[in-house]
Amino acid sequence: MTLLPRRHDSLVFEVTQRCNHACAHCYNAWKNARPYPAAEELGTAETLAMLGKVLDESGAHLVSLSGGEPMLRKDIFEIAEYLAARGVAANLITNGSLVTEDAIARLAPEKISVWELPLLSADRAVHDRMSGAPGAFDRVTMALANLKAARQRVVTVFVATRANIATWPETAELAFALGADGIMLNRFNPGGEGSRHIEQLQASPEELSRVLDQAEAISEKYGIPISCSIAMPPCLFRTARYKHLTFGFCAAGTERAYYTIDPVGNLRPCNHSPTILGNVREMNFWDLVDSRAAHDFTAARPEFCAGCRLETTCLGGCKAAAEACCGDLQAMDPFLAAFAGQAVKPAM
Amino acid sequence: MPQRAVNLVLALAGVAAVALLYVIGADLARAAQRGPRWKRCLLSAGLALLAAVGISATGCSAGGNAPAAAPEAGTAAAAADAAKDAPRVSPAATTEYARTRIRELEKRLAHLEKMEAGADEVNPLWIDALATSTQVDVRFMNKNEFLSQVSDADLPHARAAIDRAAAVLKRLEAMWARPYQAPESPRPASPESLAGKRLEETDAWKNLTALWAFGGEIAAGRRGPFPFNTRQQEQLLADLQIVRKNVAAMENAGLFSAAEAGLLGLNLDAMITRIQQFRPEELRMATCYQPVRMVSPNESVERLAARLPLLEKLAASKTLHREVVEKVLVSIETDILTLSKEESLKEFAKAEERQKAEKTRDAAKAAAKRIRERIVPQRTCYYLVPVEPAKPAKEQSRARQEALEKFAAADTLRPDVLRQAAANARSPENKT
Numbered sequence: 053m054t055l056l057p058r059r060h061d062s063l064v065f066e067v068t069q070r071c072n073h074a075c076a077h078c079y080n081a082w083k084n085a086r087p088y089p090a091a092e093e094l095g096t097a098e099t100l101a102m103l104g105k106v107l108d109e110s111g112a113h114l115v116s117l118s119g120g121e122p123m124l125r126k127d128i129f130e131i132a133e134y135l136a137a138r139g140v141a142a143n144l145i146t147n148g149s150l151v152t153e154d155a156i157a158r159l160a161p162e163k164i165s166v167w168e169l170p171l172l173s174a175d176r177a178v179h180d181r182m183s184g185a186p187g188a189f190d191r192v193t194m195a196l197a198n199l200k201a202a203r204q205r206v207v208t209v210f211v212a213t214r215a216n217i218a219t220w221p222e223t224a225e226l227a228f229a230l231g232a233d234g235i236m237l238n239r240f241n242p243g244g245e246g247s248r249h250i251e252q253l254q255a256s257p258e259e260l261s262r263v264l265d266q267a268e269a270i271s272e273k274y275g276i277p278i279s280c281s282i283a284m285p286p287c288l289f290r291t292a293r294y295k296h297l298t299f300g301f302c303a304a305g306t307e308r309a310y311y312t313i314d315p316v317g318n319l320r321p322c323n324h325s326p327t328i329l330g331n332v333r334e335m336n337f338w339d340l341v342d343s344r345a346a347h348d349f350t351a352a353r354p355e356f357c358a359g360c361r362l363e364t365t366c367l368g369g370c371k372a373a374a375e376a377c378c379g380d381l382q383a384m385d386p387f388l389a390a391f392a393g394q395a396v397k398p399a400m
Numbered sequence: 401m402p403q404r405a406v407n408l409v410l411a412l413a414g415v416a417a418v419a420l421l422y423v424i425g426a427d428l429a430r431a432a433q434r435g436p437r438w439k440r441c442l443l444s445a446g447l448a449l450l451a452a453v454g455i456s457a458t459g460c461s462a463g464g465n466a467p468a469a470a471p472e473a474g475t476a477a478a479a480a481d482a483a484k485d486a487p488r489v490s491p492a493a494t495t496e497y498a499r500t501r502i503r504e505l506e507k508r509l510a511h512l513e514k515m516e517a518g519a520d521e522v523n524p525l526w527i528d529a530l531a532t533s534t535q536v537d538v539r540f541m542n543k544n545e546f547l548s549q550v551s552d553a554d555l556p557h558a559r560a561a562i563d564r565a566a567a568v569l570k571r572l573e574a575m576w577a578r579p580y581q582a583p584e585s586p587r588p589a590s591p592e593s594l595a596g597k598r599l600e601e602t603d604a605w606k607n608l609t610a611l612w613a614f615g616g617e618i619a620a621g622r623r624g625p626f627p628f629n630t631r632q633q634e635q636l637l638a639d640l641q642i643v644r645k646n647v648a649a650m651e652n653a654g655l656f657s658a659a660e661a662g663l664l665g666l667n668l669d670a671m672i673t674r675i676q677q678f679r680p681e682e683l684r685m686a687t688c689y690q691p692v693r694m695v696s697p698n699e700s701v702e703r704l705a706a707r708l709p710l711l712e713k714l715a716a717s718k719t720l721h722r723e724v725v726e727k728v729l730v731s732i733e734t735d736i737l738t739l740s741k742e743e744s745l746k747e748f749a750k751a752e753e754r755q756k757a758e759k760t761r762d763a764a765k766a767a768a769k770r771i772r773e774r775i776v777p778q779r780t781c782y783y784l785v786p787v788e789p790a791k792p793a794k795e796q797s798r799a800r801q802e803a804l805e806k807f808a809a810a811d812t813l814r815p816d817v818l819r820q821a822a823a824n825a826r827s828p829e830n831k832t
Contacts, residue, residue, distance in 0.1 A: 229803035275791030
């Protein structure tokens with residue numbers, strides 16, 4: 053008998069698989085080489101019913117609305133309103149192309165806690181090229197400016213690849229200048245479409261360390277929080293020396309694990325993983341979380357990491373990337389695998 | 401003949417002269433007041449001379465006995481030294497005496513560099529003796545009188561050690577000369593001042609952090625053998641006692657666990673004891689000859705053994721406070737490292753002492769490892785980016801406007817975007 057109800061902090065809801073951009077670095081599971089069920093979206097009522105069920109079971113108090121491009125769904129406003137009515141906070145992860153003044157007016161009054169928009173470069177051509185969409189830079193910067201005019205909380209996302217890494221300092225400054233409240237600085241994490249372009253996109257630890265040094269200086273100079281949410285393995289990066297940056301690691305197995313629901317209710321261990329644990333419309337959320345597949349995902353760790361002092365925290369980087377690229381949870385994170393020769397495991 | 405002995409001889413001579421005058425019946429008081437002026441002046445000068453000699457002969461002055469510092473290169477004193485130095489004669493082989501002096505210098509150098517880094521335990525009396533004896537070595541070993549005992553083949557090695565020692569001494573001198581700027585004195589923490597606050601928000605914790613760092617510097621010898629004057633030492637010790645009491649208050653307020661409080665307390669007690677061992681500046685010339693005590697690995701065992709029960713309790717506790725744990729683990733991990741070195745373990749004469757040291761070390765290492773794994777690093781949620789700005793809104797607004805001007809000049813943004821962004825940056829109400 054449990055004395056306290058079990059609770060899971062937050063969920064990711066991929067409201068649609070559709071997208072109007074074509075980012076080479078996209079991690080979406082349905083773009084993997086491995087087949088993933090194509091999902092026609094449920095109707096609004098069914099979607100809300102599904103959300104209600106999983107929120108009742110999980111007790112989550114935050115839902116991150118993602119995709120694809122969530123603003124492509126006409127009923128995104130109803131979904132946001134439903135969550136607000138339930139007292140559940142909603143983050144919106146959007147490429148900004150459809151964040152018009154009208155959309156902001158409909159969503160701004162306290163329906164969205166944090167807006168996450170990509171700002172891939174201060175160089176218009178680089179941002180547009182990475183997005184696979186001409187005009188993307190102008191649309192996202194306009195969206196940023198309009199969101200800040202409406203006093204919304206905005207975080208920009210910089211995906212560090214070889215294509216844009218040289219423009220990082222100016223991009224961070226631009227994010228600050230446009231009023232961003234925080235910056236997510238993520239190294240390229242192979243998966244989905246990105247798994248086909250690893251060589252062109254994956255930067256080296258040396259290049260990324262330079263980026264971190266620059267980020268530290270920028271965060272200190274401007275007082276803007278910068279967070280690295282994709283795992284930066286401590287054997288490749290001396291993360292402890294950065295006083296102004298926060299680092300995230302795989303949250304699998306914790307109450308903050310990024311359980312992700314796709315448009316038709318399939319639950320996955322995280323948004324980077326292609327493994328489907330089951331469907332929340334048919335099964336109880338906790339039965340899926342306690343399943344063998346979920347356990348295997350949480351427990352997986354590459355042999356390379358055995359004996360490292362930080363093994364149980366770092367968990368070997370991103371196992372979802374290992375799964376997406378190599379088809380094997382026990383394989384090494386492709387980034388770690390590529391640079392394992394440089395790895396120095398933290399000693400006691 | 402040593403200076404001290406000379407002073408004593410002069411003092412004794414003075415005493416003998418006074419005794420002689422007394423014996424032959426000279427009335428010094430009357431002689432000082434009567435008679436020809438020249439006689440009275442001579443008598444006064446003689447008494448003054450005896451007084452000066454007597455004062456310099458009293459006390460046990462390390463300052464008085466300490467050799468003069470090596471003159472700085474390029475100075476007149478250095479030039480004078482060099483002028484007196486005979487030319488170097490190149491010997492067939494380095495003498496045993498020279499080898500020993502170089503070896504001893506290198507050993508002292510290792511300790512000096514550790515002292516400079518603030519690593520490990522440092523005995524305050526040792527700091528002074530170590531620095532002083534190294535100064536003597538550097539001065540003497542730079543002379544051809546010594547270098548004539550070093551073969552051509554060994555000369556570069558000898559010079560390198562001497563130069564390295566001179567450089568370390570110069571850096572230590574600069575480090576020790578820093579002005580004394582103690583943190584603000586703490587107040588005893590009341591329950592009201594702690595209630596409803598997070599640990600890092602309380603003044604009590606901020607005071608502890610500041611005094612821990614400052615006191616730690618002094619205890620590690622990074623402010624030299626005479627780091628304060630009497631008043632400053634008294635104030636620092638009083639402040640640390642308040643901090644010590646505030647640890648108990650913070651524990652009672654539930655801001656950290658009993659184990660954390662216990663470990664913090666032990667470390668603070670050790671710091672207070674060490675600071676008490678330092679002599680203030682006023683007693684610099686009154687320092688008596690003291691036997692130098694080397695730090696023994698047995699002290700590491702004793703410290704670890706005292707902390708082990710609390711450490712194991714901490715490892716098993718449900719909540720850990722990173723800020724507290726980071727502080728208390730430093731000295732524990734240093735002791736573990738000391739006891740992991742063969743050169744330290746060899747100092748245990750008996751097998752059972754060595755076994756006890758290793759057992760204590762291993763138990764502490766296991767507990768510290770469990771604690772470390774829990775605190776470093778933290779997992780954060782992908783979608784929970786911290787968005788609390790670290791600077792005041794007005795300052796950020798100004799900085800944003802300046803940054804926008806740069807992008808405007810570079811024509812980065814579309815005009816309508818720039819216009820809106822500039823308006824946002826100017827608006828004093830634009831805050832989330």
